[in-house]
Amino acid sequence: MKYCIITFGCQANKSDSEKIASFLEKNGLQKTSEKEADFVVINSCSVRQSAVDRMEAKIREIKKRKKPPVTALTGCVLQKDKKKLKPFFDYMLPEKELFPQKIPFLKKGFLKEAPKREKPTAYITIMSGCDNFCSYCVVPYTKGRESSRPAKEVVEEAKKTIKEGYRDIWLLGQNVNSYKGGVKFSNLLREINKIRGDFWVRFTSSHPKDFSSDIISVIKNCKKITNYLHLPVQSGDDEILKKMNRSYTSEQYKKAVNEAKKEIPGLSVSTDIIVGFPGETEKQFHNTVKLVKEIGFDMIYIGRYSPRMQTAAYNMKETVSEEEKRRREKILEELLKESNLEKNKKLVGRKIRVLTTQMTKKNLLSGKTEGYKSVLFKGPKSLIGEFVKIKITGYSSWGLKGKISRK
Numbered sequence: 001m002k003y004c005i006i007t008f009g010c011q012a013n014k015s016d017s018e019k020i021a022s023f024l025e026k027n028g029l030q031k032t033s034e035k036e037a038d039f040v041v042i043n044s045c046s047v048r049q050s051a052v053d054r055m056e057a058k059i060r061e062i063k064k065r066k067k068p069p070v071t072a073l074t075g076c077v078l079q080k081d082k083k084k085l086k087p088f089f090d091y092m093l094p095e096k097e098l099f100p101q102k103i104p105f106l107k108k109g110f111l112k113e114a115p116k117r118e119k120p121t122a123y124i125t126i127m128s129g130c131d132n133f134c135s136y137c138v139v140p141y142t143k144g145r146e147s148s149r150p151a152k153e154v155v156e157e158a159k160k161t162i163k164e165g166y167r168d169i170w171l172l173g174q175n176v177n178s179y180k181g182g183v184k185f186s187n188l189l190r191e192i193n194k195i196r197g198d199f200w201v202r203f204t205s206s207h208p209k210d211f212s213s214d215i216i217s218v219i220k221n222c223k224k225i226t227n228y229l230h231l232p233v234q235s236g237d238d239e240i241l242k243k244m245n246r247s248y249t250s251e252q253y254k255k256a257v258n259e260a261k262k263e264i265p266g267l268s269v270s271t272d273i274i275v276g277f278p279g280e281t282e283k284q285f286h287n288t289v290k291l292v293k294e295i296g297f298d299m300i301y302i303g304r305y306s307p308r309m310q311t312a313a314y315n316m317k318e319t320v321s322e323e324e325k326r327r328r329e330k331i332l333e334e335l336l337k338e339s340n341l342e343k344n345k346k347l348v349g350r351k352i353r354v355l356t357t358q359m360t361k362k363n364l365l366s367g368k369t370e371g372y373k374s375v376l377f378k379g380p381k382s383l384i385g386e387f388v389k390i391k392i393t394g395y396s397s398w399g400l401k402g403k404i405s406r407k
């Protein structure tokens with residue numbers, strides 16, 4: 001029997017999909033393309049309505065096949081979406097226990113597998129769920145309350161993956177700064193930094209309210225913790241932040257990022273922003289524009305607001321049209337494009353350490369810098385998973401080009 005897993009959403013979902021893959025292969029199933037699969041698992045995300053819509057379109061298309069495969073749905077799914085999607089799936093699997101029920105061609109029930117990862121990246125989930133209840137977010141309802149894995153277990157997993165040759169370690173959680181696995185998060189990072197080997201560590205996501213100078217000091221002083229910080233701001237307007245239940249002001253956010261940038265030269269900062277939150281006026285959006293200009297983010301993941309059932313914002317009156325949300329999104333995209341172009345231009349001629357991640361369709365190698373910028377360069381496939389020194393020769397808004405430097 002052959003399987004295919006279709007994943008929507010964040011790295012946490014990707015990490016769960018890796019565990020599902022490992023579990024299915026232990027049961028004798030082979031990985032294949034979506035078209036050839038006898039068993040399709042959709043690992044979903046309902047954080048945004050657009051992901052639910054894409055997922056629904058996908059499963060409708062799959063079920064239209066002459067010989068439709070067996071299908072299972074798991075991941076973050078709201079009760080209302082589950083009801084709607086039920087006719088398309090043979091199995092609906094709860095988020096926490098991915099394979100609790102008997103599926104005839106799977107020998108065992110519960111999923112307790114080491115993930116089937118692809119080098120050089122190893123996602124390690126350190127905590128799940130969230131206690132923050134931001135007014136637009138379904139995570140506390142789909143993933144439940146915060147729970148942390150014991151630090152000892154996390155460090156052991158990190159040691160194992162590093163020994164196996166993984167060099168890009170991502171620690172995942174909805175709010176890693178409130179990690180409570182026996183040690184505080186900054187000390188967990190310090191422990192992992194001590195592991196022998198050549199590797200990089202990244203973590204996501206951080207909540208600005210819990211971000212501390214202790215984390216800044218770890219990034220600054222621990223060589224293997226990358227100078228890359230993902231710190232979602234969501235809006236640059238204090239009133240909107242309050243309505244979002246984010247418990248910080250734009251000033252506090254700016255202060256935290258400026259302190260981090262001052263302490264860590266060359267720090268890359270990415271963020272998440274929602275445009276068109278209920279009631280967001282032109283002036284309030286302008287405050288977000290101002291913040292974006294002031295900070296000069298290296299990446300912005302922009303979401304157009306969509307109401308999600310069960311959340312507090314679901315009952316707020318939507319005031320921004322889809323067209324206007326798109327316009328605001330475009331404005332932020334343009335700002336990002338411009339500032340990235342300027343920043344990337346300055347890197348031409350520099351020699352930068354890059355971790356090779358994959359071969360592109362155009363037969364070029366692609367890799368990431370410590371600050372998570374993409375770099376394209378020529379080289380043999382054998383370099384995938386290796387660190388290389390690249391001399392930067394070209395740039396665009398979205399990445400860099402270069403050639404391998406021997407020195």
Ligand code: SF4
Nearest residue numbers: 130132133134137139
């Ligand atoms: S911090 Fe807020 S946005 Fe992030 S997962 Fe928790 S509730 Fe959702």
